Every structure is written in structure tokens, then in C-alpha cells.
Amino acid sequence: MNAAYRTLLARFARIHTIAEAQAMLNWDAAVMMPPGGSAARGDQLAVLAGLAHELLVAPEIAALLDTAEAAGDGDEDGWGVANLALMRHAHRRATALPGDLVEAQARTNSACEKVWRNARAARDFATVAPHLDEVVRLAREAAQALGAALAMSPYDALMDGFQPGIGAADVAPIFATLEAFLGDALPRVEARQKPPHRPEGGFPEAHQEALCRRLAARVGLDFSHARLDRSLHPFCGGTQSDIRITTRYDEADFAQSLMGVLHESGHALYEQNLPRAYARQPVGQAAGMAVHESQSLLIEMQACRGDAFLTWLGPVLHQAFGGNPGTYAPENLARLWRRVARGLIRVDADELTYPAHVILRFRLEQALIAGDLAVADLPAAWRAEMERLLGIAPRDDAEGCLQDIHWYDGAFGYFPSYTLGAMAAAQLMAAARRDTPGLDAALGGGDFAPLRGWLARQVHGHGSRLGCNDLLRAATGKPLGAEDFLAHLGARYLV
Amino acid sequence: MNAAYRTLLARFARIHTIAEAQAMLNWDAAVMMPPGGSAARGDQLAVLAGLAHELLVAPEIAALLDTAEAAGDGDEDGWGVANLALMRHAHRRATALPGDLVEAQARTNSACEKVWRNARAARDFATVAPHLDEVVRLAREAAQALGAALAMSPYDALMDGFQPGIGAADVAPIFATLEAFLGDALPRVEARQKPPHRPEGGFPEAHQEALCRRLAARVGLDFSHARLDRSLHPFCGGTQSDIRITTRYDEADFAQSLMGVLHESGHALYEQNLPRAYARQPVGQAAGMAVHESQSLLIEMQACRGDAFLTWLGPVLHQAFGGNPGTYAPENLARLWRRVARGLIRVDADELTYPAHVILRFRLEQALIAGDLAVADLPAAWRAEMERLLGIAPRDDAEGCLQDIHWYDGAFGYFPSYTLGAMAAAQLMAAARRDTPGLDAALGGGDFAPLRGWLARQVHGHGSRLGCNDLLRAATGKPLGAEDFLAHLGARYLV
Numbered sequence: 001m002n003a004a005y006r007t008l009l010a011r012f013a014r015i016h017t018i019a020e021a022q023a024m025l026n027w028d029a030a031v032m033m034p035p036g037g038s039a040a041r042g043d044q045l046a047v048l049a050g051l052a053h054e055l056l057v058a059p060e061i062a063a064l065l066d067t068a069e070a071a072g073d074g075d076e077d078g079w080g081v082a083n084l085a086l087m088r089h090a091h092r093r094a095t096a097l098p099g100d101l102v103e104a105q106a107r108t109n110s111a112c113e114k115v116w117r118n119a120r121a122a123r124d125f126a127t128v129a130p131h132l133d134e135v136v137r138l139a140r141e142a143a144q145a146l147g148a149a150l151a152m153s154p155y156d157a158l159m160d161g162f163q164p165g166i167g168a169a170d171v172a173p174i175f176a177t178l179e180a181f182l183g184d185a186l187p188r189v190e191a192r193q194k195p196p197h198r199p200e201g202g203f204p205e206a207h208q209e210a211l212c213r214r215l216a217a218r219v220g221l222d223f224s225h226a227r228l229d230r231s232l233h234p235f236c237g238g239t240q241s242d243i244r245i246t247t248r249y250d251e252a253d254f255a256q257s258l259m260g261v262l263h264e265s266g267h268a269l270y271e272q273n274l275p276r277a278y279a280r281q282p283v284g285q286a287a288g289m290a291v292h293e294s295q296s297l298l299i300e301m302q303a304c305r306g307d308a309f310l311t312w313l314g315p316v317l318h319q320a321f322g323g324n325p326g327t328y329a330p331e332n333l334a335r336l337w338r339r340v341a342r343g344l345i346r347v348d349a350d351e352l353t354y355p356a357h358v359i360l361r362f363r364l365e366q367a368l369i370a371g372d373l374a375v376a377d378l379p380a381a382w383r384a385e386m387e388r389l390l391g392i393a394p395r396d397d398a399e400g401c402l403q404d405i406h407w408y409d410g411a412f413g414y415f416p417s418y419t420l421g422a423m424a425a426a427q428l429m430a431a432a433r434r435d436t437p438g439l440d441a442a443l444g445g446g447d448f449a450p451l452r453g454w455l456a457r458q459v460h461g462h463g464s465r466l467g468c469n470d471l472l473r474a475a476t477g478k479p480l481g482a483e484d485f486l487a488h489l490g491a492r493y494l495v
Numbered sequence: 496m497n498a499a500y501r502t503l504l505a506r507f508a509r510i511h512t513i514a515e516a517q518a519m520l521n522w523d524a525a526v527m528m529p530p531g532g533s534a535a536r537g538d539q540l541a542v543l544a545g546l547a548h549e550l551l552v553a554p555e556i557a558a559l560l561d562t563a564e565a566a567g568d569g570d571e572d573g574w575g576v577a578n579l580a581l582m583r584h585a586h587r588r589a590t591a592l593p594g595d596l597v598e599a600q601a602r603t604n605s606a607c608e609k610v611w612r613n614a615r616a617a618r619d620f621a622t623v624a625p626h627l628d629e630v631v632r633l634a635r636e637a638a639q640a641l642g643a644a645l646a647m648s649p650y651d652a653l654m655d656g657f658q659p660g661i662g663a664a665d666v667a668p669i670f671a672t673l674e675a676f677l678g679d680a681l682p683r684v685e686a687r688q689k690p691p692h693r694p695e696g697g698f699p700e701a702h703q704e705a706l707c708r709r710l711a712a713r714v715g716l717d718f719s720h721a722r723l724d725r726s727l728h729p730f731c732g733g734t735q736s737d738i739r740i741t742t743r744y745d746e747a748d749f750a751q752s753l754m755g756v757l758h759e760s761g762h763a764l765y766e767q768n769l770p771r772a773y774a775r776q777p778v779g780q781a782a783g784m785a786v787h788e789s790q791s792l793l794i795e796m797q798a799c800r801g802d803a804f805l806t807w808l809g810p811v812l813h814q815a816f817g818g819n820p821g822t823y824a825p826e827n828l829a830r831l832w833r834r835v836a837r838g839l840i841r842v843d844a845d846e847l848t849y850p851a852h853v854i855l856r857f858r859l860e861q862a863l864i865a866g867d868l869a870v871a872d873l874p875a876a877w878r879a880e881m882e883r884l885l886g887i888a889p890r891d892d893a894e895g896c897l898q899d900i901h902w903y904d905g906a907f908g909y910f911p912s913y914t915l916g917a918m919a920a921a922q923l924m925a926a927a928r929r930d931t932p933g934l935d936a937a938l939g940g941g942d943f944a945p946l947r948g949w950l951a952r953q954v955h956g957h958g959s960r961l962g963c964n965d966l967l968r969a970a971t972g973k974p975l976g977a978e979d980f981l982a983h984l985g986a987r988y989l990v
Contacts, residue, residue, distance in 0.1 A: 032527070034722055036721075039736065224529055227529055239532070
């Protein structure tokens with residue numbers, strides 16, 4: 001590639017290195033920071049965000065992009081072209097929003113999120129409604145500006161910020177299929193599932209943590225480049241060469257920490273195996289939040305809650321915790337960890353009913369951004385959708401539209417990623433099985449190497465060179481769809 | 496103050512906020528980071544250092560400083576004038592060095608430090624000598640450029656980077672006095688000191704840590720704004736509202752962790768009590784490394800190894816660890832923790848012989864920077880000085896000129912701060928006693944509030960509004976001198 005492109009490589013590497021510092025400071029804030037450090041940490045993150053933004057919107061960047069695009073020669077493998085396109089896309093997004101709108105959003109979202117914490121605790125939507133109204137107003141304004149710059153609808157422009165290449169028109173029919181399946185399947189699953197026996201506790205934290213470490217390493221996490229810690233909300237953070245996953249421990253139930261660590265290990269594996277030749281370049285990053293979620297769900301839901309792995313895991317658990325061996329039999333673990341129940345809270349939902357929670361949010365947030373739903377009408381709309389989708393109704397808004405932080409923090413267009421990720425996970429797992437004889441036999445021996453190898457080749461190693469659908473086409477032969485997910489749910493819950 | 500000054504306030508706050516991010520990343524690197532994160536962390540710190548430097552040397556800063564200095568009105572309490580002078584000083588230092596020299600130093604120092612680690616382990620000065628030669632050459636070049644910009648001698652310009660306001664001409668006569676005292680006192684102390692009884696171990700880490708936390712809190716550390724962790728080399732890092740101190744634990748001897756935590760708590764107390772109205776401004780920072788060291792040594796050496804506090808501490812230790820109560824009697828703790836022994840290693844030295852180690856380094860580094868001592872002649876010069884000062888000689892260079900990281904990392908002019916700090920600690924403690932009736936009685940009850948209050952008023956609350964000598968004049972009635980330190984040593988070791 002040409003000199004302008006080489007200069008861009010250095011500029012984007014610098015911007016990404018600032019993002020690495022931000023990632024470490026965010027990890028510290030969630031895991032280590034004493035409460036009194038919070039205000040200063042906010043300032044530190046804001047200054048770094050401001051510096052990164054200034055570097056990205058600097059006038060030379062536009063000129064360099066023009067020159068590099070015009071020259072665009074000598075890229076034999078396509079990585080450079082893809083990287084340049086992603087640079088242009090990032091620049092377009094960063095320059096689309098006027099500075100005073102960005103500032104107003106930062107201030108308004110942060111204030112609303114603080115009020116929301118109290119409103120949720122007090123189960124009182126009215127106190128936060130005026131704040132959310134302002135958040136929605138600014139989000140609509142931003143969505144319109146972004147949509148104009150990217151030639152997309154406003155809502156798609158918001159989705160693009162989380163999962164580029166997938167818009168509402170892709171999602172809507174898939175979610176309609178899913179909803180129809182769920183209406184039919186849920187009563188049948190409820191009728192046929194058998195109650196599990198709970199393993200007898202307690203399960204000391206130290207034993208749980210040792211087991212979590214052992215399983216994360218078995219999945220493929222390299223602890224010379226990673227840490228496992230505790231936090232209120234489990235997450236995967238840090239950087240490619242220094243990944244930080246967290247979990248939380250309940251001494252009465254080890255499933256939460258264990259499944260949490262397996263989930264975050266899936267995210268971590270993706271980060272760890274991104275193409276090092278393009279580290280700190282846009283093309284070297286993950287291909288979006290839905291693809292990222294597919295990697296965590298593939299490890300947790302597809303592999304680790306699957307029959308083969310549970311066969312291996314049972315004796316390991318019995319050795320770690322003792323007690324009645326029958327409770328660790330794979331059939332019982334399956335009943336325990338695949339139990340389906342209609343519930344009001346998204347983060348507690350099982351694999352089968354989770355999509356209902358996402359479909360609800362997808363529809364309501366589209367209506368909010370389109371201006372078809374007023375914030376004042378949100379609680380009633382939530383209740384109506386929940387009754388329609390799962391046949392249950394929240395007793396108050398803490399069980400309804402106050403439960404998630406996302407909207408109150410200004411994040412619209414993120415929710416679909418959870419269920420798109422679940423579908424992509426099923427689709428990728430089906431393809432991995434087709435391509436890899438002995439995949440399940442290996443998982444049944446606690447061996448993730450064949451699965452990891454397939455994922456590295458088909459997903460991780462591509463960075464974001466391919467968009468979500470092209471990535472899935474190359475790996476599975478078709479774009480993102482509900483087919484394999486429904487087949488998976490059918491095989492797991494209805495056979 | 497005027498508009499230019501107000502703009503400078505915002506610029507310097509931004510620069511300091513970047514420094515806060517660097518402080519947290521440095522803490523993480525020493526305490527949390529897995530080994531594989533080290534290369535990326537180096538890049539993150541380098542990018543942040545580069546951004547902070549660019550902000551400081553930006554052409555507008557020079558213009559704003561000129562305008563603000565010319566306007567310089569309406570500063571009734573002197574803080575603004577002092578802050579502006581410190582801004583100018585920081586700008587002068589940052590612009591004095593050509594960019595290619597800064598880069599060459601960063602590269603050369605980092606390479607030399609890596610070679611030094613192996614050379615020290617192999618006790619082989621020859622392999623690192625050519626690297627150190629280059630480090631010294633660049634340090635001399637930098638010292639000359641800084642000296643020209645600051646109207647100081649080259650070595651003073653290096654000292655100024657650590658403790659502004661104190662030069663070699665201040666230090667040399669004080670160190671000569673100290674050396675004479677030591678030559679006379681050391682044999683007398685050795686002849687009269689009695690052997691201690693060692694408390695019977697072991698001392699479980701968890702018990703030591705709980706005790707360390709309790710004592711740090713008693714000294715005044717506020718754990719809603721602080722953490723205590725473990726690291727190979729104990730330090731105090733973090734930021735004013737989020738202080739991070741570390742220690743290390745030896746289950747055979749609790750003195751190391753305990754005294755380490757008390758030492759770092761002294762540093763932490765200073766940071767915690769710096770004037771919040773000038774947070775993130777140059778005038779709101781500590782008044783230099785010697786003053787900083789005075790605060791740690793005042794807590795550890797003056798207060799906590801003093802008779803009064805040991806009287807309180809003895810029973811606390813016995814309660815924590817059990818065993819023979821006689822070993823926790825204050826007289827025995829004094830013998831144990833004030834034992835004097837000629838040794839070759841600075842970091843293991845006692846309070847009395849420590850200055851000899853610093854005097855040696857002060858003389859040799861002056862000669863290196865002046866060009867009067869060649870790197871090749873360093874081992875022999877070291878041996879000669881050590882024999883002259885303490886009458887002992889290193890068996891090899893690992894016990895001699897390879898023991899400290901400082902020079903190999905390019906830090907010249909730092910060493911005097913250790914002993915200047917010890918002297919300032921004695922001088923401040925003497926003044927605190929004069930000003931505060933009942934100070935020792937309070938320490939004898941484990942109560943640091945009177946001492947802490949005096950330090951907050953006389954030292955911490957001034958930030959760097961006053962230079963080192965003006966600070967000491969205001970607090971103690973005289974500039975930095977050896978008198979009170981010698982009186983302290985005499986009273987503690989020769990009475």
C-alpha cells in the first residue's frame with residue numbers, strides 16, 4: 001500500500017493504544033477501584049476518549065483517507081482494502097456528530113443513568129422518565145445525523161455502532177420466525193421437562209475459583225496473557241495480550257460462577273486469537289457485538305451445556321465438591337442447567353425464552369427512535385409486549401422497563417446483538433460439527449482443541465475483514481438465519 | 496487571574512489527568528498484570544507520555560504563559576503566582592530537550608535496563624558497561640541542555656527533575672557533616688548495641704495483612720480512597736483520590752511488611768492531604784521527591800520506630816501473633832528494628848548507615864555527569880568509596896555498582912533525595928514536637944491525629960506552593976540542614 005495508508009496505520013495504532021488504556025481503566029473501575037476513586041476515574045476516561053476522538057477527526061485523517069483510497073494499490077490479500085474501508089467508516093461515524101451533541105449526550109446519559117439506579121431501587125419510573133425523555137431525544141438526533149452520514153435509517157445507524165452490516169430489515173423477519181417457534185415450543189417444553197436434583201452445598205469460593213481457572217484454561221484461555229477476578233457484573237475486558245475476565249461466586253450454587261467463566265472465556269478466546277498482524281488496526285478487531293456474543297454463547301451454551309461436555313464435567317464436579325454423585329450425572333446436570341422458565345428478568349432468562357426479552361426490546365426501541373412511542377407510554381407498552389410474548393406481566397416497572405441499564409445510558413440498537421449472537425452460535429456450531437469429525441467426542445473428553453482450531457480458522461483469525469454475513473457465509477455457507485438455532489432448540493428441548 | 500491563566504488551568508488539568516491514567520497503568524503493571532501484557536503496556540504508557548508531552552510543548556502554551564505572566568494580577572493568596580511559575584518551569588523543562596534526544600534516551604535507557612537485569616544476576620558489569628556508557632553520554636547531553644534552559648549546572652538540572660530548589664551546593668556541605676558524624680558514631684553504636692530476641696514465627700500472611708491494614712488506617716489512610724496490595728517492590732502509587740500502596744510478606748518475619756506499609760502510608764498521607772482546590776495543577780502536587788521521602792520516613796522512622804509508638808505497638812503485635820510476650824516488649828522491638836550493621840546493599844541498610852550509601856552515589860554520579868569518571872572505572876571507584884565510608888568492600892559488582900536500577904534506567908540526581916528526606920523528616924518531627932504538646936503521648940496511645948494535623952497544616956496542605964527550603968523555613972524556622980537529623984541519631988543510638 002501507499003505512504004498515506006502507512007501513515008494511517010500509525011495514526012490508528014495510536015488511537016487503538018489509547019483505547020487499550022481505557023479498557024484497563026474500565027476493568028480497574030469494575031474490579032479494583034475503591035469507591036472514592038470513581039469521580040477521578042470518570043475524568044480520566046473522558047480525557048482519554050476526548051484525545052482519541054481528536055486524533056480520529058483531525059483534518060489530516062480525511063486527507064490521508066482520500067489519498068489512500070485514490071491510490072489503493074498493491075493489496076494482494078484484501079486485508080489492506082478492508083482496513084482502509086473500516087478506517088473510513090470509523091472516521092465517518094466520528095465526524096457525523098457535532099461536538100455539542102456528543103457533549104450533551106455524555107452529560108445527559110450519565111445523569112440519567114445515575115437517576116435510573118435510584119429509580120430502579122425505588123421501583124419508580126416517573127422520577128427517571130423526564131431524563132429518559134431527554135436521552136431519547138438526543139439519541140434520535142444522533143441517529144438522524146449518523147443515518148445521513150452513513151446512508152442508513154436512523155435506527156440502523158445505531159445498530160451499526162454495535163454490529164456493523166446487520167440492520168432492522170435483516171432482523172425483523174428472523175425475530176418473527178423465532179417468535180412463532182417460541183409460541184409453539186414453550187408450552188411443550190414446560191410440559192415435558194423434569195425437575196432436577198440440586199447438588200448439596202456449600203461450595204466454598206476458593207474451590208469454585210480453582211475449578212473456574214482450570215476450566216477456563218481447558219477452554220483455551222492462556223493465563224500468561226489473562227487474569228480471572230471478581231466483579232458485581234461478570235465481563236470480559238482488557239486487551240488482546242492481557243485479557244481480564246471476571247465472575248461472581250455464590251457459595252450456595254456454583255453454576256453461576258462456572259457458566260459465567262465459560263461464557264467470558266468464549267469472549268476471551270476470540271480476543272486472544274484475533275490476527276496479531278493487524279493488532280491495533282480496525283481490521284484486527286472483533287467483527288461486532290453479535291459475533292462477539294456468538295463466541296461466548298458457542299462456548300457456554302452450545303459446547304459446555306451440551307451432552308458431550310456434561311459427560312466429562314460431571315465427574316470433575318463431583319471430585320471438586322463431593323456429595324451425591326447422582327446429582328452430577330450428565331442427565332441431571334442437563335435438567336439443572338437447561339431448565340426453562342418464563343420470567344420477567346432478561347439476565348436470568350434461559351436459552352429458550354431469552355429471545356422473547358430481546359424481541360420485546362427490539363420493537364420498543366425501534367418505536368422510541370422512530371418517534372412512534374412516547375417515553376410516558378413505555379411502561380404500558382412493555383407490559384403489553386411481555387404478556388403477548390411470554391404470557392406474564394411485571395408487578396412493577398423494576399420487573400419491567402426499569403430492569404436494564406442500556407436505554408438509560410443512551411444505548412439503543414444493542415439489544416438485538418444478544419439473540420443474533422445466539423443464532424450465530426448455533427449456526428457456527430452446526431458448521432463446526434459438519435467440518436470436524438470427532439468434535440463432540442473431543443468435548444466429551446474435555447478437549448476443546450478441535451473446536452478452538454475451527455473457530456480460530458473460521459472466525460477469530462478473520463478479525464473484521466469480513467462483515468457479519470460474509471463471515472457466516474464463508475464459515476457456514478449461508479448468511480445469518482434462525483434455522484440452525486431453531487434446530488438446536490428443537491433437538492435440545494423437544495426430542 | 497486572567498483569561499490566559501484560566502485557559503492554562505484547563506490545559507494543565509488535562510495533562511495531569513493523563514498522568515493519573517499513567518499512574519494507574521503503572522500500578523497495574525507492578526501489581527496485577529500477567530507477564531504477557533508487558534509489551535503492550537509499554538506501548539500504552541509511551542503513547543500517553545507522548546500525548547502529555549505534546550500538550551505541554553504545544554505552541555499556544557508558550558503564548559498563554561507569556562500573556563498570563565504579563566497580566567499577573569489579582570492573585571491575593573499567592574497560589575496562582577506559584578502555580579503559574581511552576582507551569583513555566585514545567586514548560587521550560589519539557590521544551591529544553593530536542594525530540595530526538597528524548598527518544599534516544601527512552602530507547603537507550605530501556606535497552607540498558609533490560610541488559611542490567613541479566614548483568615546483575617550474572618554479576619557481570621562488563622556486559623552492561625557499553626550500554627551504561629551510552630546512557631551516561633545521553634544523560635550528560637540532556638543535563639547540559641536542561642542546565643542551559645534553567646540557568647543551572649548540568650547536575651543541578653538533573654536534581655531539579657526530582658527535588659526542585661535543592662542543588663549540589665546545598666547538599667555537599669550537609670553530606671560532609673553527615674560523613675564526619677558517621678565516622679565517629681558508627682563504631683560507638685556498634686560497640687554499645689545489644690542483640691535482640693527474635694519473635695517466634697511463623698506469621699501467616701493473612702494475619703500480617705490484616706495488621707498492616709489496621710495500622711495503615713490508624714496512621715490515617717482512608718481505605719474508601721485507597722488499596723493495599725502486594726508487589727515485588729513496595730511502592731505508593733495511584734492518585735490523590737485513589738491511592739495504591741503495596742508491600743510484600745515474609746511469613747518468617749513480619750517486620751518487612753509492617754514497616755513497609757507504615758513507610759508507604761506516610762507517602763500516601765501526603766498525597767491524600769494535598770490541597771484539593773489545586774488538584775491536577777502543578778501547585779497542588781507534592782513539593783518534590785525529598786519532601787515526599789520525608790513524609791514516609793517521618794511516619795516509619797521517626798514516629799513508628801520511636802519509643803512511644805513501640806510501647807503501644809508491642810501488645811498489638813503480641814495479640815496478633817502470640818508467642819513470648821518478652822519479644823514484643825518495646826525495648827526488644829527497639830533493638831530489633833533499630834539494629835545497626837555495615838552492609839553493602841543500600842535497600843537493606845539501617846537508618847544510621849543509609850546516608851553512607853547515598854553519599855557514595857551522590858559523589859560518583861556527579862563525577863559521571865561532569866565527565867570526571869569513566870563508566871569503565873566505576874567498579875573500582877565504587878569499591879574505594881565503600882571502603883572509605885563504611886570500611887567494607889563488595890565481593891563483586893552485584894554487591895557494588897550493579898545493585899541499583901537508577902543509573903541503568905537513566906536516573907541521575909535522584910539518590911540525594913533519600914537522605915535529604917531523612918534529614919527533613921527529623922527536622923519536621925523536631926518542630927512538630929515543639930509545636931504540639933502531647934505528641935509523643937498520643938503516639939504512645941497509637942493516636943496519629945495530632946501528628947497528622949500538624950503535617951497537614953505545615954506540609955501537606957501547601958502542595959508545592961513553597962519550595963523545599965521555604966517549606967522547611969515556614970514549618971521549622973530554618974532551611975534543610977543536618978542538625979536535627981544528627982540530634983535524632985545521637986538520641987536514638989548513642990544515649
